[in-house]
Amino acid sequence: MTSLPAEEQRRIVAACFARTGLTLKQLWLRYFALGGDVGELELDAFLQGLTTLPRIQRDMVAHAVNERLDEVTGTRRAPYSTVTGEDTVPRGPLAALVGLLAGARRAPPERLPAVIAAASRALGLDVTVYLADDNQRLLMPFLTEEAAERVPLAIDITTAGSAYQHSGSVLTEEQDEPRLWMTLLNGDERLGVLELVPGSEADLRDPALRDQCRWLATLSGQLIASATRYGDGLDVVRRRHRRGPAAELLWQNLPPLTAATRTVVVAGGLEPAYDVRGAAFDYALSESTAWLAIFDAGRDTGSASLAVSTALAAYRSARREGLGLRGQEAAVDKALSARFGDAVPVRGTLAELNLADGGLRCLEAGREPPLVLGGGHGPSIMDEGCRPPFGEGSPARIATTWLRPGDLLVLHTEGLSGARAAGGERFAFADCVDQNRGQVLPETARRVLQAAKSHCGNTFSGDAVLLLARWSGPL
Structure with a gap:
């Protein structure tokens, strides 16, 4: 100095x-x-x-x-x-971190891939950002000058897709050109992948460099998720078809598709991704409790998206006031009755999971009770808490049970479990969930929804919503 x-x-x-x-x-x-x-x-x-x-x-x-x-x-x-001399200019991981944070400040969303690429060069790497499309079938490249010739990659059949499916990384060496695919994460939510190609002095087999790539992907994912809230530049890369007003409203009301704490993981999704009209899910996680909910007003009325949004807002308001299932139920009933009367019935499920002991309380308004799947037992149906749709009828008896560590709680709409092929064959929903529950939870949700879409030829009679929660047991 x-x-x-x-x-x-x-x-x-x-x-x-x-x-x-x-x-x-x-x-x-x-x-x-x-x-x-x-x-x-x-x-x-x-x-x-x-x-x-x-x-x-x-x-x-x-x-x-x-x-x-x-x-x-x-x-x-x-x-x-x-004055700091040249010999103390940050290099390596520190330079990458400083470059990423400094470059992201006040950057519009569409500038972030270039910022990430510039920061990665401090690690001796060239990086391309791929974002998962809304259908979670393709990884869409964010095209920059350095990545002008990249093409979309199928999640189900490519190496990049394999990294995405497992929320991990895959190292390949093709024609003496090593390449690392690293999942782009916002917490536990998968946003896409990073393609990392080393320069002459970087070795992707170096464990220290692999760790640096992992935090680069995690921090980049958090910056991308944050930037998406104030601009459309990244969303247009992920969007492959037009969304109507109803679908736009419902997608904007959704929480992240995946979240986790030390004792529970939650993952959800919905189809048809670009034409959902009247269904949504919600959740909230704390140190002691996981709250989960789905709402379904069908696809047949023009007010379905507004009714579901009203139910979702009333539920969140009651939950954030500290009200339990009964208070949440009453708030949803009151809001729907005041706004729609009985013109737009809203079905759904409210659930409350105690993360200390696995105690589960549910009430279901409609026809699709929750499922519980475990390693040592077959699917069990919680159908004791059923009542008429929200806004109609009287409160239900709350169904209770106890989850065992590793058990999977499954909330869903009739549009998913009732999906049918052209010949009338019903989708084997419970079997499909059971066959895929060994995957990381967001991948389980993705595979079940993709299987249902394939089964019915993407012609759903109702909106297909899936919300999964896996309890790992008390700490």
Whole structure:
């Protein structure tokens, strides 16, 4: 490190201050908030070169100027008294982390793949971002100048898809060109994959580098998920067909498709992805409890999406007020009755799982009671808590049972379990879930929905919604 002469620092700081648009008083207030201890007149004299300030005070003035420059231009120009030499410029993992975080700040969503690619070069890697399409059948490349010739990759038959299915990584070496496929994660939710190709000095077989690639994928996934909330640039890559207003409304009301705590994993999905009209799911996880819900108003009325959105909002409001199943049920009934009367029946299921002991309480309004599947027993149906659709009839008796560690709770709509082939053959829903429950939970949900879609030729008589929860047992 080298020291910048005091007068040289003062001259550059004063020039930078002139570009901030701040008045002297505004600059002094910022400087004072940082801990500065000279008055406004002394600060003015310093900027004009009439007096000097101690090193720490000069650096506080520089920092106050830089904060404003960050707000205005995103570029820091005012120097500090100590200049970092080239030998201490961050390299490797630190440079990648700094590059990723700094590059993502104020970046529009569509810029993030380029930011991720630039950060990865500090690890000696070239990276391409692939995002899963809304149907979870293809991995769509985000095309940049470096990845202009990439094509979509099928999840079910490619190496990249294998990494996505298992929420892990796959290393390949084809024609002496190693390549690592790493799942792009937001927590436990799969967003896509990263394709990582090493430069001349990087070795993808190095365990330390593999760990760095894993946190790169995780942090990149979190940045992408965050950016998707304030722009459409990434969503248009994932979207392969038009969504109507009803589907757009329902998708925007969904929570992430996957979430987890130390004792429970939740995963869901719905079909037809681009034409869902009147069904949705919701959940909330805490240290002690998992709350789950599905709502289904059918596909036959123009108000179905509004009715389901009303039920979902009433349920969330009651849940967030700390109300239990009875309070949630009453809130949904009241909201639907006030808005729709009995014109739009909404079926669904409300469930509450105690994560300390596996105690499960459910009530079901309609015709599709929850299933419980376990390793040592066949499917069991919780059909004791059935009542008429929400907004109609009287409260149901709450069904109770106890889950064993590893048990899978299955909530679903009739559109899924009642899917039929062209010849009338009904989809073997429970068997399909049972056959695929050895996968990571979001993959179980994906495979069941894909199987139902194939069975009925993507011609669902009702919206197909699936919500799974696996309890691993108490800590």
